[in-house]
Amino acid sequence: MFGSAGLDHQLCYSAQAVETVRSKSMIAVRQGVYVVYVHTAESPSDEEWDLAMRFYEAADVSRLKTLVYTDGAAPNAAQRGRLNAALGGHKLLMALLTPSVFARAAGTAISWFNPNVRVFGPGDFDAALRHLAASPEEGATLSGLVEKHKAELGISFSAAERPAPP
Secondary structure, eight states: OOOTTSOEEEEEESSSEEEEEEOSSEEEEEETTEEEEEEOSSOOOHHHHHHHHHHHHTSOGGGOEEEEEESSOOOOHHHHHHHHHHHTTOOOEEEEEOSOHHHHHHHHHHHHHOTTEEEEOTTOHHHHHHHTTOOHHHHHHHHHHHHHHHHHHTOOOOTTTSOOOO
């Protein structure tokens, strides 16, 4: 289950290898060429961040694409520096979805070093998928992963995600 810092690192296998990192405030999944992060409003600890960075350190980052949904969590400056180091200068395609002004600012700071990072409101999921050049099948899988992990972390829909009343 969870280790000393509340982390659970699992390896699961299906048609494509899937690796998952879980904590009380974050779930990170690597499936195929996608790395998907779902965060609560609580920012990741250094231990959580470093474990999640292993997705990049153990892979050909030139092929990876990242989708992030955060309810408000954001990496601190040192963690953003470790992300840049883990990417080894590669300009990874990344889409960040958030209702949080704080997380949007952190995403913008990441984009200063990586122009392939785009920040989207939580209701702009389709635009985020277009940015990642996801196929319709990949988009459905990514959407399902984000919704599943939001529910597991107890993240409710933000006002921007709620459907308008009829």
